[in-house]
Amino acid sequence: MSRFVTVGETMVSLVPKEQGLLRYGPDFSMRIAGAESNTAIGISRLGHSASFITRTGADGFGEFLIRMVRAEGVDTSGVIVDENHRTGVMFKEMCPGLETAVHYYRDRSAASCLCTGDVDETAIQTADIVHLTGITPLLSKNCRQMVYDIMDMADGGKTLICFDPNIRKKLWKDEEFRPMMKDLISKSSCVMMGLEEGAFLYGIEDVKRLADLLFKGGKLRYLAVKNGAEGAWVCDDKQLSHISPFACRPVDPVGAGDAFNAGFIAGILQREGLEQCGKMGAVAGAMATQTHGDIEGLISAKDLELILNHETCILR
Numbered sequence: 435m436s437r438f439v440t441v442g443e444t445m446v447s448l449v450p451k452e453q454g455l456l457r458y459g460p461d462f463s464m465r466i467a468g469a470e471s472n473t474a475i476g477i478s479r480l481g482h483s484a485s486f487i488t489r490t491g492a493d494g495f496g497e498f499l500i501r502m503v504r505a506e507g508v509d510t511s512g513v514i515v516d517e518n519h520r521t522g523v524m525f526k527e528m529c530p531g532l533e534t535a536v537h538y539y540r541d542r543s544a545a546s547c548l549c550t551g552d553v554d555e556t557a558i559q560t561a562d563i564v565h566l567t568g569i570t571p572l573l574s575k576n577c578r579q580m581v582y583d584i585m586d587m588a589d590g591g592k593t594l595i596c597f598d599p600n601i602r603k604k605l606w607k608d609e610e611f612r613p614m615m616k617d618l619i620s621k622s623s624c625v626m627m628g629l630e631e632g633a634f635l636y637g638i639e640d641v642k643r644l645a646d647l648l649f650k651g652g653k654l655r656y657l658a659v660k661n662g663a664e665g666a667w668v669c670d671d672k673q674l675s676h677i678s679p680f681a682c683r684p685v686d687p688v689g690a691g692d693a694f695n696a697g698f699i700a701g702i703l704q705r706e707g708l709e710q711c712g713k714m715g716a717v718a719g720a721m722a723t724q725t726h727g728d729i730e731g732l733i734s735a736k737d738l739e740l741i742l743n744h745e746t747c748i749l750r
């Protein structure tokens with residue numbers, strides 16, 4: 435039984451070794467990417483049990499993904515190897531002065547064939563937290579149904595439903611997605627979203643107004659609103675606090691939101707106070723921006739503790 439369970443797509447991520455346009459043929463290194471597995475690995479690094487459910491192709495890329503996620507201590511026993519579909523792939527493109535661009539090769543991938551039958555209901559109902567993102571329901575109709583069904587499996591029980599809309603405009607092919615995303619948020623007890631995502635979905639840029647609206651539904655227990663290098667806000671039904679950003683040397687923001695989520699959720703699992711959960715998220719998010727891969731900068735429990743206690747790490 436894992437305290438944290440998540441379901442979604444992990445892809446092989448080909449990250450250029452140097453900056454420049456793809457058209458000039460950079461060399462690539464092979465990493466992994468996927469919002470849900472990033473968060474699962476972040477949770478595992480912070481000392482909590484995590485399991486990840488997905489489908490991969492029966493190919494070397496799929497074997498690579500499973501090996502990488504399992505090596506980080508995440509339970510992959512729920513991963514299904516799909517003989518009929520291939521593992522999704524994405525490429526990053528990094529140009530000086532521009533934000534990292536991603537190019538997906540994930541249409542009809544193995545993970546887009548995920549369905550409700552792939553998910554063990556008991557695993558969801560016995561977990562403390564089930565984490566879902568708004569990427570999965572955009573992958574296919576069966577994925578959308580599965581996300582709703584997982585929320586139903588957890589609803590009414592003790593499992594906290596965490597949701598990050600993680601809006602990916604490259605996957606956003608239908609205006610129907612907006613009401614669906616809002617519906618999924620309304621079914622969640624912990625929502626972690628970007629300030630820009632709040633504006634995109636609700637037309638609200640003011641965090642207090644956004645919190646008032648979302649808490650009115652009665653289901654929400656925690657809200658984190660992330661604002662990149664400007665920090666974040668964390669709220670429950672009693673308190674709204676701004677969390678200052680943690681100083682870092684960013685090279686790539688992709689994956690920082692997932693790292694924030696891991697820190698924030700680890701705080702909830704440890705029954706920390708709201709602001710401490712926010713600080714854990716802010717430090718974890720900042721540290722993740724310092725590497726080009728999504729998972730390489732995910733912080734360990736020991737390093738997080740040192741930072742939060744303002745202690746220095748003895749290296750020599």
Ligand SMILES: O=C(O)C(=O)C[C@H](O)[C@H](O)CO
Pocket residue numbers: 443466467468469470472536569600602688689690691692728
């Ligand atoms: O964009 C996606 O679908 C991914 O999950 C890949 C990245 O790892 C993710 O965007 C980081 O949050």
